[in-house]
Amino acid sequence: MSQNAKQVITRFAPSPTGFLHIGGARTALFNWLFARHHGGKFMLRIEDTDRKRSTQEAIDAILDGMSWLGLDWDDEPIFQYSRADRHREVAEQLLEKGLAYRCYATPEELTEMRETAKAEGRPVGYDGRWRDRDPSEAPEGVSPAIRLKAPRDGATTIHDHVQGEVTVQNQELDDMILLRSDGSPTYMLSVVVDDHDMGITHIIRGDDHLTNAFRQKLLYQAMDWETPIFAHIPLIYGPDGKKLSKRHGALGVDAYRDMGYLPDALRNYLVRLGWAHGDDEIFSTEQATEWFSIEGINKSPARFDFDKLANLNGHYIRNADEEKLAQLIKPLIDKQLDKSLDDNLCQRLIAALPSLKERAKDINELASSGLFYFRESPLPFEEKAEKLLTDEAKGYLKDLLQRLSGLNNWVKSDIHDQIAATVADNDVGFGKVAKPLRAALTGLAASPGNIDDIMVILGEDESKKRLEQAIS
């Protein structure tokens, strides 16, 4: 456990400017796992201070995405914008303590400053021109921004639990803005104040925030607040090693749901991306919670691999409960067939699922693969299947149909015996009968399931009906 007895509190702090993308989902997952591992709290903070880009739809999408992944948060979500007054209050305190100052530099001045600094190869930050000026020099009618008076020499080091000890010279850090000239707090200020007020003990976030951490640490120090533990995790890259693009999977988790991935599979995949527990590949959320540690997170970035996700998904589908799967795919089947499966067909679906789920890599595939069970005859035939129904084959099927009508019980063993008898009496290989039989029953040359199982699932009437139609 940790050094002190303090309860672990983590947070996930998305900006509601879009869906919950896959990288954010992993960050949330790590925070969630860490909190649950320590029996602590996992909080949600919506960083909606960018009023123009924040939308209610995005908030809903993020909440939905997290719920779908099974990431439950403690307490009510905190909306950052609603805390602006408190942020301003902290800025004022800093001003009073002499640790912040008013800056009257104009935007034009600042860009010019950056350009010359860049041209001269110096750090491009703010040069501190209002840092020590007397307030009486303030120009008329210009409302100032408030900047932190950051230390100019020395160095700041972060003891990051993923990145290790990282040090940066303070001269690389400029006096960041706390309050804009319109009085609105900046992200840098809001984050620190909120994390402190929420009692966050561990900040686990993408390593694109690493450089922010130095500035934020300066703020914690200025306020004399305890700095939380940082853990900056590497971002996920695309299969080409470049930043994850939409084409490569930088999609919302809802897109993964629509692609037919199970939340368990995605969760399992996401944890293993950049984190490992020995050779374990497939594990439950309970195990992940038990095993998870920040120290186990790799420093190097990981690429997103759809093949591995698909493999994992196949595993979770095979192990999923049939009732649950049926619920997921019924709407998909209804849509594709443009009808609603009745009770009878729903029963058929449940019966078919054990063999269907052995083969599918995703939910959409699962639904499509079983479509033939529910189509109205006459079945649409694919070309390969059509070709299997030669006159010779039809003869075997006619023979089989006759034998089948003598059956008292429509059970697998008896059906199998009749197929075997047909094969034997006609003195042909098994495939000579089985292949056209499959084609007749499914309209396909290849389909999931043993042929006798398919007949049992289809039922006596439907099986015979399809056979008769194929023969004629």
Place this chain on the structure above:
RNA sequence: GGCCCCUUCGUCUAGUGGCCUAGGACGCGGCCCUUUCACGGCUGAAACACGGGUUCGAGUCCCGUAGGGGUCACCA
């Protein structure tokens, strides 16, 4: 460009100075199972970026080089 970070099979990774003839998983090849398609089992090819050190001994420690990434806003 400045600063910071990263670098083990194609990909995700195990590995914390001798257990490494570098292990597992996905993907790929072969074989087996088989009533198609899958599942499954067995098996094969496949990596310590490069160059210097340190050490009796380096994938593991240090330095450099190369490549990759992040970040440098009155955005978050």
